Amino acid sequence: xxxxxKSQMLALLTLTAVSTSAWAVEEGDQAPxxxxxxxxxxxxxxxxxxxxxxxxxxxxxxxxxxxxxSSLPLxxxxxxxxxxxxxxxxxxxxxxxxxxxxxxLLDTPLDFLIPADPDGEAAELFEVIGMPTSYLIxxxxxxxxxxxxxxxxxxxxxxxxxxxxxxxxx
Amino acid sequence: MKNIASRNIIALSTTALALPGIALADAPPTQSTISYKLSxxxxxxxxxxEAPLSDLERYDIDVHQFQLVSALGRxxxxxxxxxxxxxxxxSPWFTxxxxxxxxxxxxxxxxxxxxxxxxxxxxxxxYLENGSFGGNIGYSxxxxxxxxxxxxxxxxxxxxxxxTVSAGLSHSSDKVFPTDAALFxxxxxxxxxxxxxxASVSQIINQVSSFQSALSFTEQSGxxxxxxxxxxxxxxxxxxxxxxxxxxxxFVSANAAFHxxxxxxxxxxxxxxxTSDVSWHQNLGRTFQLVPQLRYYSQSAADFFTNVDDFLSPxxxxxxxxxxxxxxxxxxxxxxVIADMGSWKATLTAERYLANDKYSAYEVSQPSTALVKYxxxxxGIDFRF
Amino acid sequence: xxxxxxxxxxxxxxxxxxxxxxxxxxxRGYLAREEMAWAPDALESSLNDHIFFSKEAxxxxxxxxxxxxxxx
Numbered sequence: 139x140x141x142x143x144k145s146q147m148l149a150l151l152t153l154t155a156v157s158t159s160a161w162a163v164e165e166g167d168q169a170p171x172x173x174x175x176x177x178x179x180x181x182x183x184x185x186x187x188x189x190x191x192x193x194x195x196x197x198x199x200x201x202x203x204x205x206x207x208s209s210l211p212l213x214x215x216x217x218x219x220x221x222x223x224x225x226x227x228x229x230x231x232x233x234x235x236x237x238x239x240x241x242x243l244l245d246t247p248l249d250f251l252i253p254a255d256p257d258g259e260a261a262e263l264f265e266v267i268g269m270p271t272s273y274l275i276x277x278x279x280x281x282x283x284x285x286x287x288x289x290x291x292x293x294x295x296x297x298x299x300x301x302x303x304x305x306x307x308x
Numbered sequence: 309m310k311n312i313a314s315r316n317i318i319a320l321s322t323t324a325l326a327l328p329g330i331a332l333a334d335a336p337p338t339q340s341t342i343s344y345k346l347s348x349x350x351x352x353x354x355x356x357x358e359a360p361l362s363d364l365e366r367y368d369i370d371v372h373q374f375q376l377v378s379a380l381g382r383x384x385x386x387x388x389x390x391x392x393x394x395x396x397x398x399s400p401w402f403t404x405x406x407x408x409x410x411x412x413x414x415x416x417x418x419x420x421x422x423x424x425x426x427x428x429x430x431x432x433x434x435y436l437e438n439g440s441f442g443g444n445i446g447y448s449x450x451x452x453x454x455x456x457x458x459x460x461x462x463x464x465x466x467x468x469x470x471x472t473v474s475a476g477l478s479h480s481s482d483k484v485f486p487t488d489a490a491l492f493x494x495x496x497x498x499x500x501x502x503x504x505x506x507a508s509v510s511q512i513i514n515q516v517s518s519f520q521s522a523l524s525f526t527e528q529s530g531x532x533x534x535x536x537x538x539x540x541x542x543x544x545x546x547x548x549x550x551x552x553x554x555x556x557x558x559f560v561s562a563n564a565a566f567h568x569x570x571x572x573x574x575x576x577x578x579x580x581x582x583t584s585d586v587s588w589h590q591n592l593g594r595t596f597q598l599v600p601q602l603r604y605y606s607q608s609a610a611d612f613f614t615n616v617d618d619f620l621s622p623x624x625x626x627x628x629x630x631x632x633x634x635x636x637x638x639x640x641x642x643x644x645v646i647a648d649m650g651s652w653k654a655t656l657t658a659e660r661y662l663a664n665d666k667y668s669a670y671e672v673s674q675p676s677t678a679l680v681k682y683x684x685x686x687x688g689i690d691f692r693f
Numbered sequence: 694x695x696x697x698x699x700x701x702x703x704x705x706x707x708x709x710x711x712x713x714x715x716x717x718x719x720x721r722g723y724l725a726r727e728e729m730a731w732a733p734d735a736l737e738s739s740l741n742d743h744i745f746f747s748k749e750a751x752x753x754x755x756x757x758x759x760x761x762x763x764x765x
Contacts, residue, residue, distance in 0.1 A: 232719035550753030565728040573751040589728035
């Protein structure tokens with residue numbers, strides 16, 4: 139490949155990158171407002187309004203995303219550890235159909251809030267650019283942390299940020 | 309039942325990262341996998357008319373493959389591959405003209421040969437935010453052949469992971485030391501070097517389809533002839549180019565995936581080829597999958613191919629009667645049955661391969677003897693933990 | 694010949710990119726399925742590569758070559 143061809147290729151790649159990129163929610167931004175039904179038919183809807191004044195950890199997940207599935211049980215432990223200090227975890231499921239998400243939950247029960255977002259409405263608002271992505275939202279609605287991907291060791295870092303946020307709120 | 313269903317989803321997800329651009333970033337596997345596959349490969353015997361004077365029995369090979377893929381800390385993965393093959397049978401020694409003037413083949417040795425091949429390769433990958441790079445080293449040994457090789461490759465995601473560009477290079481340093489060299493006047497020991505580079509671009513087209521195009525160049529130098537043939541003289545340098553294209557499409561209503569691959573190949577021995585294969589991966593419930601597959605291959609002949617060895621030509625002239633350098637076509641078909649039970653997965657595959665000069669897409673001026681027909685049956689087991 | 698093929702490759706890529714949809718991160722469930730991978734069964738692919746390498750003149754594809762064998 140000569141230099142001219144290389145630059146043509148780069149130009150092509152850049153072109154499409156520009157046309158598809160959008161502004162993702164970043165640290166320091168105000169968290170978007172959402173209102174979604176629960177993945178469980180008999181549970182009430184979950185909205186930003188009902189979570190006002192709490193430290194909220196929002197996580198986008200799907201049953202087909204391997205790192206998501208390894209993170210969820212760890213979030214469940216964290217939820218039990220900090221819920222009395224005011225932590226709320228909202229794990230937004232983007233499976234379509236939602237039955238795929240429900241199948242996973244049958245085997246791995248989770249005790250925090252799980253809204254269903256099969257059409258990606260909330261994911262669109264947050265401009266999620268990778269799975270999983272999670273957001274730590276302060277009681278005043280500012281995004282304190284955006285975390286993309288989930289590898290071993292990440293949970294300690296997330297827990298520290300949550301502890302920090304809960305401590306600061308007291 | 310429910311348990312099986314949901315465990316199966318986890319199993320399906322473990323390979324999510326095998327396809328570029330699924331997650332935001334590449335990541336080491338979340339589970340480890342140990343795989344083993346046992347295969348039997350058996351070539352059809354030659355007919356008496358093809359080989360009036362020699363043994364008819366061709367290769368029968370058992371192959372054992374082991375693989376371990378595992379995460380190595382937070383950012384790395386480990387890959388270990390081990391293969392063991394045991395082979396018996398005979399291969400073409402020389403060709404001549406039969407009483408009717410048609411070419412005939414003579415297989416080597418009255419009792420055939422037996423050989424073993426052992427191969428070990430170890431690799432590792434490091435995962436960055438939007439890409440990864442990795443390398444491997446390997447060693448392969450037979451009674452009369454030894455190869456030491458290494459490779460390096462890297463990939464990077466662009467465009468919110470819709471596009472993946474990867475590139476790599478590998479090198480293999482081989483030694484051939486034929487058995488009974490003195491007895492049959494074969495070469496004692498010869499070297500061969502192969503260096504290969506590739507680059508590929510993968511693109512997600514929409515929610516259900518993706519496309520990949522790759523280009524590879526390979527340069528071989530050294531002893532490229534077959535030391536076991538009575539007369540086989542090839543150039544000591546070969547340049548190969550291959551252009552491969554792959555398309556994947558998921559059909560939601562059928563709950564099946566369709567694969568199609570096409571490769572164009574050319575080398576400076578004068579051989580060009582087309583390879584095309586298709587497969588249909590039909591899910592049957594959450595546990596089973598049925599995968600029928602079909603492949604067509606055709607190549608042109610090397611410039612110096614002859615279907616009847618000429619022992620009178622000077623040894624400075626290139627010449628080979630190796631059927632693999634002739635113009636021919638090959639059709640093969642097979643089916644796999646896969647049972648995925650969460651942490652365990654079993655795959656049974658049967659395949660039939662038929663090479664024939666009549667199937668050739670290229671002109672056949674000298675039809676070769678001894679084109680291969682074979683059956684292959686494999687049983688694979690994967691365990692995820 | 695080599696330059697021609699490279700140009701062709703680029704042409705196909707550009708056609709591809711122009712007709713591509715913006716598939717968002719949360720819409721990649723079908724693409725993530727195991728049977729949608731380029732090579733869903735690694736051992737099957739390496740076995741086939743090995744057999745075809747030893748019975749046909751062509752080799753090379755979307756990755757660099759491994760080690761040689763006395764089979765070709």
